[in-house]
Amino acid sequence: MVEGGLNKIEEKDEFQQIMELIREGNNFLLSGGAGSGKTYSLVQVIKKVIEEFPTTKVACMTYTNSAVKEIEERVNHQNLNVTTIHDFLWDNIKNYQNELKKVLIELINEDGVDKIKLINDQKVEPTFFDEIEEIKYSYQGVQLPQGIISHDELLIVANRMFKNHKLLCDIIKDKFKFIFIDEYQDTHKEVVEIFLEHLNKSDKHNIVGFFGDAMQSIYDDRIGNLDDYLKIKVVTEVKKIQNRRNPKLVYELANKLRTDGIQQTHSNDENAPNMISKDEVKLGEIKFIYSENEDLEKVKEYLGWDFNDFKETKELNLTHNLNAIKGQFTNLMSIYNNDKILEYKNLIVSNLKSNNKIVISEDDTFGQVIEKVNLPMSRPIKEFIEINSILFEEAKKYKFILFRRIYLKSDILTDDKKQDEEEENKKGSKRDHLLKHLFKIQNNIKYYKDGKYLEFLKETDYKEYLKNNKLVFNIEQKHILKKNIHELVNVGDKTIEDIIDEAHSKGICLKTYNLLKFQTEKEYAYNRIKKIKFSEFQNVYNYLEGLTPYSTQHKVKGDEFNNVLVILDNGRWPNYNFKYLFENNGNPNVLERTQKIFYVCCTRAKENLAVYYQNPSSKVINKAIEWFGKENVISIEDFVK
Numbered sequence: 125m126v127e128g129g130l131n132k133i134e135e136k137d138e139f140q141q142i143m144e145l146i147r148e149g150n151n152f153l154l155s156g157g158a159g160s161g162k163t164y165s166l167v168q169v170i171k172k173v174i175e176e177f178p179t180t181k182v183a184c185m186t187y188t189n190s191a192v193k194e195i196e197e198r199v200n201h202q203n204l205n206v207t208t209i210h211d212f213l214w215d216n217i218k219n220y221q222n223e224l225k226k227v228l229i230e231l232i233n234e235d236g237v238d239k240i241k242l243i244n245d246q247k248v249e250p251t252f253f254d255e256i257e258e259i260k261y262s263y264q265g266v267q268l269p270q271g272i273i274s275h276d277e278l279l280i281v282a283n284r285m286f287k288n289h290k291l292l293c294d295i296i297k298d299k300f301k302f303i304f305i306d307e308y309q310d311t312h313k314e315v316v317e318i319f320l321e322h323l324n325k326s327d328k329h330n331i332v333g334f335f336g337d338a339m340q341s342i343y344d345d346r347i348g349n350l351d352d353y354l355k356i357k358v359v360t361e362v363k364k365i366q367n368r369r370n371p372k373l374v375y376e377l378a379n380k381l382r383t384d385g386i387q388q389t390h391s392n393d394e395n396a397p398n399m400i401s402k403d404e405v406k407l408g409e410i411k412f413i414y415s416e417n418e419d420l421e422k423v424k425e426y427l428g429w430d431f432n433d434f435k436e437t438k439e440l441n442l443t444h445n446l447n448a449i450k451g452q453f454t455n456l457m458s459i460y461n462n463d464k465i466l467e468y469k470n471l472i473v474s475n476l477k478s479n480n481k482i483v484i485s486e487d488d489t490f491g492q493v494i495e496k497v498n499l500p501m502s503r504p505i506k507e508f509i510e511i512n513s514i515l516f517e518e519a520k521k522y523k524f525i526l527f528r529r530i531y532l533k534s535d536i537l538t539d540d541k542k543q544d545e546e547e548e549n550k551k552g553s554k555r556d557h558l559l560k561h562l563f564k565i566q567n568n569i570k571y572y573k574d575g576k577y578l579e580f581l582k583e584t585d586y587k588e589y590l591k592n593n594k595l596v597f598n599i600e601q602k603h604i605l606k607k608n609i610h611e612l613v614n615v616g617d618k619t620i621e622d623i624i625d626e627a628h629s630k631g632i633c634l635k636t637y638n639l640l641k642f643q644t645e646k647e648y649a650y651n652r653i654k655k656i657k658f659s660e661f662q663n664v665y666n667y668l669e670g671l672t673p674y675s676t677q678h679k680v681k682g683d684e685f686n687n688v689l690v691i692l693d694n695g696r697w698p699n700y701n702f703k704y705l706f707e708n709n710g711n712p713n714v715l716e717r718t719q720k721i722f723y724v725c726c727t728r729a730k731e732n733l734a735v736y737y738q739n740p741s742s743k744v745i746n747k748a749i750e751w752f753g754k755e756n757v758i759s760i761e762d763f764v765k
């Protein structure tokens with residue numbers, strides 16, 4: 125009887141199986157290899173649920189704001205609420221300020237919650253936040269004493285809020301009968317715990333659905349898989365086996381790379397992008413190209429792809445640093461990523477957190493704190509300071525209470541989540557106020573250059589500028605605006621500071637309060653950044669807007685392109701090692717991480733895939749022959765000959 129029932133389920137396609145689980149009131153997990161059409165299924169399920177349960181609301185959480193936008197556009201229904209996970213959690217707890225304050229105090233005072241700690245691990249009274257009007261959420265560094273929590277803290281706080289408060293669980297279950305989570309494998313453990321454990325406190329009923337692929341879990345501190353929950357049958361798994369994106373050679377290679385045994389086949393759906401007809405799948409191309417020396421240009425020549433067609437042709441490097449060299453923004457990258465004075469400051473800050481004997485006063489400069497803490501410098505820090513002695517002298521003069529809050533990290537520079545102004549202001553944006561301002565200037569320039577005059581008029585502050593100067597927007601002003609933007613567009617060798625000043629004085633992009641705040645509170649960082657040429661910032665802009673052929677291997681998850689070139693260079697990142705991957709050895713964590721990122725990269729290709737390895741061992745070449753086939757393993761030196 126049971127067997128018969130199971131067979132019946134297996135005959136149904138994944139969509140039908142999920143709908144059946146939903147109707148029976150079960151949580152589900154749709155897992156499937158790359159290109160199996162999980163996003164497509166997610167949209168299909170949302171549409172069906174909205175149709176079948178028209179009086180209920182559906183919450184759908186996904187990773188990036190661009191994914192949010194895509195799903196919203198594809199479904200476009202008032203009963204659907206699509207957000208990032210962080211925004212969803214914050215929206216659902218932010219109105220319970222008293223409880224938020226209590227939970228924060230509980231966490232500050234609790235041992236073992238390292239992420240939520242005050243300086244010197246100071247413990248606090250229950251009244252600690254009484255003076256603060258409201259707890260806020262912002263990406264810009266933790267400022268716990270002011271009641272501001274950031275990205276990572278939010279997850280811990282939200283988790284505790286739901287754990288402590290059954291009422292909150294009741295409210296959310298009442299509000300959303302369906303909660304769907306896309307790319308579940310990259311979700312933090314705290315989030316899964318909320319939905320699969322804490323919500324059970326409430327007797328109300330709702331359904332949680334997860335979509336994703338354990339093989340594509342490429343971030344370390346995330347849940348990775350739902351095996352523990354599947355075992356106790358809190359969630360039922362539905363597998364998607366067919367591949368709709370990749371040509372045959374690519375998905376056959378992907379089958380060899382998977383470590384969990386899932387083997388994909390193509391669908392018989394003639395509308396799928398990888399099908400020529402109902403019965404014939406595209407073959408595609410795969411190549412493993414190697415050389416003894418750095419020969420990337422020759423590799424590209426050999427491939428003959430049009431890398432200017434950056435929408436369909438991508439070169440995937442492991443790190444933003446590698447892309448910064450190719451995309452020519454190394455100066456900005458090194459300020460955001462490699463300021464050893466700030467690194468030293470961070471070490472001092474964490475030292476202070478664990479050492480309550482040193483007393484810091486409000487007037488202390490960074491220089492005075494250095495003397496009080498007397499923390500030895502590592503060699504790279506010493507060397508950096510030797511080369512940048514003037515910068516170090518400047519840094520030492522800043523008040524420590526402000527200087528300690530300066531936070532530069534490559535993530536801030538390379539965050540591509542925000543694409544339009546409305547999104548810019550959303551919580552969760554990693555960009556600092558200076559970068560936001562620079563993006564606004566460059567949007568103006570780009571709209572004008574691309575002939576998008578309506579967008580330009582919407583973006584520019586010119587009307588506000590005229591109002592401030594008691595002028596009206598007449599024909600004469602239109603001419604002046606045209607002249608102004610025309611001049612601004614030619615950035616030449618002007619610095620970031622020159623362009624900020626010029627855009628302001630010409631009324632194109634007025635300096636905001638937030639910019640001024642950055643300039644004064646983060647003067648040290650601003651003084652460094654302002655000297656860089658604006659054209660270098662434009663390179664960053666183009667890179668982040670996808671207007672270059674370069675991308676990181678992590679960033680392309682979920683995307684697809686006709687031609688994909690994967691560069692197998694570890695970029696001095698010890699977490700990854702492509703040699704281990706091909707030789708199947710080395711540190712198991714590094715190996716697993718590399719296997720996953722390589723799987724993600726290879727499965728982006730809709731037509732042609734090439735990987736480039738410099739200086740491989742014979743063991744690496746043998747593995748390449750096994751995976752790619754002898755005829756597809758090519759020495760670029762042979763090609764040149």
Ligand SMILES: Nc1ncnc2c1ncn2[C@@H]1O[C@H](COP(=O)(O)OP(=O)(O)OP(=O)(O)O)[C@@H](O)[C@H]1O
Binds near residue numbers: 162340
């Ligand atoms: N039923 C379908 N009919 C036609 N095309 C489909 C169908 N399902 C998916 N596709 C197409 O197949 C491709 C892969 O789908 P999708 O991006 O949803 O896969 P995915 O499982 O999310 O992949 P990944 O895990 O690699 O991100 C897309 O181009 C999508 O539009």
